[in-house]
Amino acid sequence: MLKQREQSAFSYLYDHYSGALYSIILNIVPDRDLASDVLQEVFIKIWKQIESYDNIKGRLFTWMLNVARNASIDAVRSKGYQKSQQNRELTESVYFAGGSTETNTDKIGLKKVVNSLKEEYKVLIILSYFEGFTQEEISKMLGIPLGTVKTRMRSAISQLKQLIR
Amino acid sequence: MELQVYIESGVIESYVLGIADPEEILEVDRMKEQYPEVQQAIDEFSIAIEEQAFKNAVEPPEEIKQQLLSSFQFHHPAKSNTETPLLVAYKSTVDNETPNISSIPSITNWKYLAAASIVLFVVSATANLLLYNRYTSTKSQYVALINERNSLQANNQVYQTKLRDYQSATEMMADPSVAMVQLKDPAHKKDNMATVFWDKKTKDVYLLTNKLPAPNTNQQYQLWALVDGKPVDAGMLDPLCTSLCKMKNIPLAQAFAITLEKVGGSPVPTMDQLFVMGNI
Numbered sequence: 001m002l003k004q005r006e007q008s009a010f011s012y013l014y015d016h017y018s019g020a021l022y023s024i025i026l027n028i029v030p031d032r033d034l035a036s037d038v039l040q041e042v043f044i045k046i047w048k049q050i051e052s053y054d055n056i057k058g059r060l061f062t063w064m065l066n067v068a069r070n071a072s073i074d075a076v077r078s079k080g081y082q083k084s085q086q087n088r089e090l091t092e093s094v095y096f097a098g099g100s101t102e103t104n105t106d107k108i109g110l111k112k113v114v115n116s117l118k119e120e121y122k123v124l125i126i127l128s129y130f131e132g133f134t135q136e137e138i139s140k141m142l143g144i145p146l147g148t149v150k151t152r153m154r155s156a157i158s159q160l161k162q163l164i165r
Numbered sequence: 166m167e168l169q170v171y172i173e174s175g176v177i178e179s180y181v182l183g184i185a186d187p188e189e190i191l192e193v194d195r196m197k198e199q200y201p202e203v204q205q206a207i208d209e210f211s212i213a214i215e216e217q218a219f220k221n222a223v224e225p226p227e228e229i230k231q232q233l234l235s236s237f238q239f240h241h242p243a244k245s246n247t248e249t250p251l252l253v254a255y256k257s258t259v260d261n262e263t264p265n266i267s268s269i270p271s272i273t274n275w276k277y278l279a280a281a282s283i284v285l286f287v288v289s290a291t292a293n294l295l296l297y298n299r300y301t302s303t304k305s306q307y308v309a310l311i312n313e314r315n316s317l318q319a320n321n322q323v324y325q326t327k328l329r330d331y332q333s334a335t336e337m338m339a340d341p342s343v344a345m346v347q348l349k350d351p352a353h354k355k356d357n358m359a360t361v362f363w364d365k366k367t368k369d370v371y372l373l374t375n376k377l378p379a380p381n382t383n384q385q386y387q388l389w390a391l392v393d394g395k396p397v398d399a400g401m402l403d404p405l406c407t408s409l410c411k412m413k414n415i416p417l418a419q420a421f422a423i424t425l426e427k428v429g430g431s432p433v434p435t436m437d438q439l440f441v442m443g444n445i
Contacts, residue, residue, distance in 0.1 A: 007234065014230050019222030020215075026223060039225050043233055058181075058207070061215045066183045109221040110214075128184040135186065153184075154175035161178050164213045 021068045023109035028072035042068045073132035121156030177206045334409040342366045348441035361421045370412040387426045390418035420444045
């Protein structure tokens with residue numbers, strides 16, 4: 001009985017949220033097989049931690065989205081993935097090649113919105129949100145002072161906010 | 166007014182997206198407690214993101230859900246004090262019971278991890294064994310070398326002592342004030358022989374036993390100086406002395422003789438045990 005009830009609760013959770021989460025995972029992990037692995041991992045994490053989730057801290061989906069985003073960034077940063085993608089990254093890296101070599105996964109979800117931003121804003125959102133770098137790391141990577149990164153990031157975000165609304 | 170500037174600065178959106186600095190997060194956490202407007206802005210952007218995500222949802226492969234369901238084992242519900250609202254359907258079906266996962270499912274590569282760790286363990290154990298063997302053999306070689314060095318050092322000391330003895334003997338023999346007296350068998354039957362070096366200036370007496378039969382353990386050779394026909398004790402021959410042996414000082418003598426006496430010597434020579442004799 002209990003087992004069945006838990007199972008149906010999980011089914012509901014999965015049916016309701018998996019599509020939205022899968023889209024954000026694909027934005028970060030373009031490889032569909034790996035993205036599916038990450039989705040599984042994300043639901044296991046969510047299911048294990050749902051009792052520690054506190055709604056005062058924010059909406060359930062916002063929390064789940066962050067779990068998915070972090071798991072995706074971890075997957076992309078893992079050694080095995082880095083190796084397999086080494087050659088591709090040289091040609092496909094967004095901040096080197098700009099939007100000219102968009103993959104399919106760039107045309108879905110939040111990334112589609114981000115791709116319509118001005119180039120200098122897009123780079124910042126991609127590096128921080130989709131690749132998980134801190135502003136300090138971004139400042140070093142792009143050779144831009146940290147203060148500039150901060151102000152540009154603010155502008156990029158308010159642009160993004162307009163587009164999402 | 167200032168609050169509005171803060172809300173529109175972009176920090177709220179950074180916070181919701183999870184790309185805010187740690188300080189910014191603390192600040193927003195503090196601000197939202199204090200100002201409902203901040204909380205409202207957070208909620209609004211969260212909802213916007215949520216709607217955006219649902220609008221762009223991508224259906225994941227069918228089999229993932231089945232894999233997840235079969236990898237969970239739903240049992241032993243634990244009581245939870247905190248409610249989990251927001252998810253209405255979840256709340257109504259599960260209420261206060263919390264899910265329990267007894268086994269974490271394999272995603273793709275735990276097998277590889279397990280295999281890799283076993284391989285690593287075996288490699289490490291083998292390496293340890295090899296290194297231990299090498300260590301023990303090196304240690305025994307080291308001990309052997311130490312022993313060899315010690316014995317070489319001891320030999321070296323023996324040779325040094327001998328060399329020093331020969332050196333002083335040579336110097337003494339070259340000294341013109343030293344008289345060399347050859348002592349031989351008075352009966353001329355045996356080729357027993359000894360040599361006495363007598364320094365006339367210092368009156369020192371040295372004895373070199375060229376050839377004398379080895380005495381019994383309870384016997385010892387004794388040197389005598391003949392002074393005006395009377396024998397004077399000139400000292401016992403140390404059985405450990407192998408080259409030139411220092412004897413007692415003798416101020417005046419006409420001849421030297423060696424007799425075999427009991428250990429420790431005798432006040433008068435035992436004449437039938439006279440081995441060698443020689444005049445100056």
